[in-house]
Amino acid sequence: MRTRLDRKELVRLLTVSDAEFLPVLEEADRVCQEQFGKQVYIRALLEFSNHCKRACKYCGLNCTNSKLARFRMEPDAIVQTAVQAADAGYRTIVLQSGEDAWYSVQILGDIVKAIKSERPHLAVTLSCGEFPADAYQYLKQCGADRYLLKHETSDPKLYAYLHPDSSFAERFSCLKAIKEAGLETGGGFMIGLVGQTPETIADDLLTVASIPCDMAGVGPFLPHPDTVLRDAPHGSASLTIRAVALLRLLLPKANLPATTALGVLDAEQKDKIFRCGANVIMQKVTPADFKKMYQIYPAKFQDYSIEEGRRQVEEEIRRVGRIPV
């Protein structure tokens, strides 16, 4: 199965029967183990603000959702949580938020510097949305290691419909700027968006490969009850797995997470994905009160301490025959 993975071949593989796709899953696992052995990397995820100025139609945090109680963590509290995560064994923390102008680039830079001075070996990933190119350079200078910004969908029309205040071209240029700033670049997209076709997904895969992204999260769309897409069907778990497996073949060295959204949709599929190309998992370290309010999509709320969460996720990884790192 060493055929060239061009657009036509990707579309074909996204639409063949499960039986015909099986060799791709096996190949993705082989390529993944060649790179990472049986190791799965665990990342801490801190959701530090659910304020957002954007109106993305699928997202529960969008600014038109007046039902949502909003919160914002003080910079000191963010730094302290990162320190706690490092002391619980995490080697990477992902700081994620809506697009919240309260945190200027300066403030975000100060947070990164403070974390780095407290725990120099903790890698810091930011996921706070779109900025001008020089902001990503500044954040890199402050010590940020990585930046996550999914392109969401590569269909420009669908992108414009879902994001009334942005465009695919803008999103793509941000990803390029992140890469040029020397940050490890995280991209990704959703499966099952209204109007998405196998061709769109093939383009999504090629978009991630074209950056090329160092990490990429692919997750199923999950309808949020307080958005206009509340009645839209959720994305398919098995199609999500196919996309991750194909991404593993396109980018053998990339860090590919089992997305939280996949686990919400189908816990079994989330376990399976570590045998189909995924090598990363994120675990929330967000304080309980805030975790409840960070509802991008509906998910069961689980209360656990940072240390318990760490133990749980290690256990989860061992259960599927992999080694937590």
Ligand code: SAH
């Ligand atoms: N504001 C940041 C972080 C966005 S939230 C940014 O713009 O990058 C992180 C990711 O959650 C998004 O990139 C999107 O892919 C995913 N997401 C948002 N709403 C979702 C939904 N309803 N279903 C599935 N995934 C969703």
